[in-house]
Amino acid sequence: MKKMHTVIMIMPLFAVVMALATEEGNKADSVKNSTNRAVQLEGFTRSTQVISLDQSTEAKIASVVPRMRKVREVGETVGAPQTIEEATDFLRKHVSMAFPPAVCTEREGVFYFSGGRSASRIKDFSSGFAIVKGQRTIYSWDKVVGDAGKEGDRGSRP
Amino acid sequence: MLSNPLTTVYHTLAHLGCENAQGETTESGTVDAIYDEFTDRVVRRVSDNKQMTYWHNDQMGAIEASELLERTDANGNCQSWSGLLRDCSSVQGINADRIRVMPISIFDGSVLVKNWQFIDPPSGSGSHPYIIGTDAMPQQGIPGQGNANPPPAFNGHWIVRYDDSYYDPSYDVAKITGSDKDKAYEDSAFAGYGASFGSGARGNDVSTNTTSEVSYTVDN
Numbered sequence: 328m329k330k331m332h333t334v335i336m337i338m339p340l341f342a343v344v345m346a347l348a349t350e351e352g353n354k355a356d357s358v359k360n361s362t363n364r365a366v367q368l369e370g371f372t373r374s375t376q377v378i379s380l381d382q383s384t385e386a387k388i389a390s391v392v393p394r395m396r397k398v399r400e401v402g403e404t405v406g407a408p409q410t411i412e413e414a415t416d417f418l419r420k421h422v423s424m425a426f427p428p429a430v431c432t433e434r435e436g437v438f439y440f441s442g443g444r445s446a447s448r449i450k451d452f453s454s455g456f457a458i459v460k461g462q463r464t465i466y467s468w469d470k471v472v473g474d475a476g477k478e479g480d481r482g483s484r485p
Numbered sequence: 486m487l488s489n490p491l492t493t494v495y496h497t498l499a500h501l502g503c504e505n506a507q508g509e510t511t512e513s514g515t516v517d518a519i520y521d522e523f524t525d526r527v528v529r530r531v532s533d534n535k536q537m538t539y540w541h542n543d544q545m546g547a548i549e550a551s552e553l554l555e556r557t558d559a560n561g562n563c564q565s566w567s568g569l570l571r572d573c574s575s576v577q578g579i580n581a582d583r584i585r586v587m588p589i590s591i592f593d594g595s596v597l598v599k600n601w602q603f604i605d606p607p608s609g610s611g612s613h614p615y616i617i618g619t620d621a622m623p624q625q626g627i628p629g630q631g632n633a634n635p636p637p638a639f640n641g642h643w644i645v646r647y648d649d650s651y652y653d654p655s656y657d658v659a660k661i662t663g664s665d666k667d668k669a670y671e672d673s674a675f676a677g678y679g680a681s682f683g684s685g686a687r688g689n690d691v692s693t694n695t696t697s698e699v700s701y702t703v704d705n
Binding site: 369370371372373398399402419420421422423424425426427443444445446447465467469 | 540543544545547548549552562563564585587591594595636638639640641642643679681682704705
């Protein structure tokens, strides 16, 4: 009876460990396939920095995912972005922006851009855009869904 | 309605089209009459009578017309406003296109929407010698929809093309018509261009013997 009880106790723990292992595996694949790297972006987005996915950024992005909504679907005549440089160019060509995103990063096959939705520099992912790798759909989120207030002074360099 | 609708008929789209183009019997007359509603920069939704705005509080808001009609703040960028005029026309059975306007040269990274002051002599050098914030200064801009002073620069601007004319429903500007409309629209809208590299800018070359420095691409 005691042996049976131990097995029952161990089973959930085993399931959790396996799940975490799978998640770690996915994350490892995601990092391995990530196109995040220190590149100098050009043109309108020349000041947009590609950043690596640290714990703080991961937490910020995770918190905005529920607020994301589809805002634009681009026709199939245009190629779908596969790298963060292509995603940046895709965003530049398909969204009219007054100020470029401050930073961008790739997380689990999705390109995230902080800012670009106002005329000021937004580095904390409180508003921004997302594009799924290999797709032509653009998602966005604002500070508060629906009603976005003034976030700061206009950036001085468009 | 002039003809069968070519898009989803939202109440505001039908209202703006039918009320303003009442009695019109031609496509061009209908589009012009609908555009007239936009030129006073007060356009309201039917659902809540709320005035829709362009870059209100320096916020982008909606990108598509359907979102402009739906958002609680009724705020949107030029794509949503161009989409709104295009879709009002489409509800009347008229094919109009939303057009992306962007610099042709890879050395131009942004369009500087009127009005800007370029102070001579510029402190920089090269093709974009005016340094933004130093000797290239944004001035009070052309008023936009529900916004007296929209942001002064963008990566590009979206407008509407119908037949041989450009319409810019985001701002209070007359339609541009004719074979030289690319150059004419550019000169009417843009004071200059920001550099792709660095913080320089240059004025728009408005001399008559030059061609347009921006491209016009259908982007519905």
